[in-house]
Amino acid sequence: MPEKKPDFDLPGPEIIAEPVTPDAAIAFWKQRAKLTDDEARALGEGAKQRAFYVTGLARRDLVQLVSDGIQSALENGETLEAFRERIAAAIQAQGWHERRVELIFRTNMQTAYAAGRWKKIQAVKASRPYLQYVARMLRTRPSHAILHELVYPVDHEFWASNYPPNGFRCHCHAVSLSARQVEKHGLTVQKEMPRPGVWTDPKTGMEYFVHFPGADKGFRNNPGKDWLDGLDLKKYPDLNKKSYEEQRGPASKRPAPVKTYAELEDGIRSRCGHFASNNGILSVDFIKDKGCFMATWCNGRFKISTHTHSMRNGKTFNAAEELKNAWNKLAEGKPLTWEEEYACESLWHEITHNRQKNVLLGRNTAASRYMETVTQWTARRTYHEMLESLGGKAAHQTDIKKNGLGYGYWIRNFDRLLDVLGVDDSVMLPFMQEIITTLPMDKYGKALVDFLSKESGVKKSAVRAALSGTKEWDYEKVLRDATLIQ
Secondary structure (H helix, E strand, O other), X not given: OOOOOXXXXXXXXXXXXXXXXXXXXXXXXXXXXXXOHHHHHOOOHHHHOOEEOOOXXXXXXXXXXXXXXXXXXXXXXXXXXXXXXXOHHHHHHHOOOHHHHHHHHXXXXXXXXHHHHHHHHHXXXXXXXXXXXXXXXXXXXXXXXXXXXXXEEOOOOHHHHHOOOOOOOOXXXXXXXXXXXXXXXXXXXXXXXXXXXXXXXXXXXXXXXXXXXXXXXXXXXXXXXXXXXXXXXXXXXXXXXXXXXXXXXXHXXXXXXXXXXXXXXXXXXXXXXXXXXXXXXXXXXXXXOOOOOEEEOOOOEEEEEOOOEEOOOOOEEOHHHHHHXXXXXHHHOOOOOHXXXXXXXXXXXXXXXXXXXXXXXXXXXXXXHHHHHHHHHHHXXXXXXXXXXXXXXXXXXXXXXXXXXXXXXXXXXXXXHHHHHOOOHHHHHHHHHHHHHHOEHHHHHXXXXXXXXXXXXXXXXXXXXXXXXXXXXXXXXXXXXXXXXX
């Protein structure tokens, strides 16, 4: 082997939290199925290579929490300290020590970046058709050190099982080389897989016989290659198209089942908190409140009523019980009833409030009605995002859009106004989502009038009159008085 190492163009895996957007690493991470330890143990090696799991971690919500922490670190260039704070619930539940947390962080960050680098390597292999294995050579395990400076073609089978990282705390990496670099440095391109042999520590002179040169057990794969090329299904008979979809599909997103409201609160906080962009979800109180299904102070604090409400249609609705039932059905992959799905929509409504720029509005004022109309109308059209993140489907969304319980006739009247003005949902929804995150609540009324007037060509005075009348039961009269219909 040559003594002089060539310059290399790709960063080593120890650079794991760069303040850049690592698109390829993020894309790789998002496609991994999130599995508990028990679920992973039940799979063969093929499916495991497509999954994210942590040994000993049995709760699905904690698996998701740790995975989300890794994804956030990739997206935002976060440090180990930030990751530790994000997964505090998992650390507390599992009793992990500092070294374990660091091991989880560094191993998975390295794997994601390695997959991203492999994508870059494939993109330039026409001009840089070789890779050189580079070990750090500082307290390096002999099975890795014996590979130091070996050069193989990019598409050689060696890289399918030895592309680093090749073990826990592995600092090896691969360097892409052009044919000119290989020739300049007098490197030998290997053709055969490495064989057992003796490696001599250059510092101590100690000799080690290496029976199995290369990656440690559990690391004998190339995550980037599997990601880009797909797994060889003949090599991994446990993984076929159907089982892969099961691992990557809704089953991998399901929440943990709950027995108590306290467990439900934990689940909501860990699985839905990222949607509430103001402060996350800090607390969820279950109380017997006859005045509402759910409520929030727009600061991360929620309350959900355990009271059974009697509805005008003769049915009853208990928001807390329906939501708990929905959560457990989502955990089992079962379809939701209309009431269970509506409880999820109600939670999403309160989560939407926690993305808004809060302003103190008086009760029963026009400003509060406009604010709730914007929130409710938007929530009915977007709550499927939360259900899908939990592995479910919004099967009743079409009916809930029209017949949802909260602020029912306000929304029906507003829909009637949009119909009269000829403004389609596809045009209205992006505008609603924009003002929710950009405007103070007390500015919604003016924004609605301006937007609807512009889209419809109707005078602002007529739109304003019709919008202010959405509280009336006889809305057709309101529209006639505004000269919008005959």
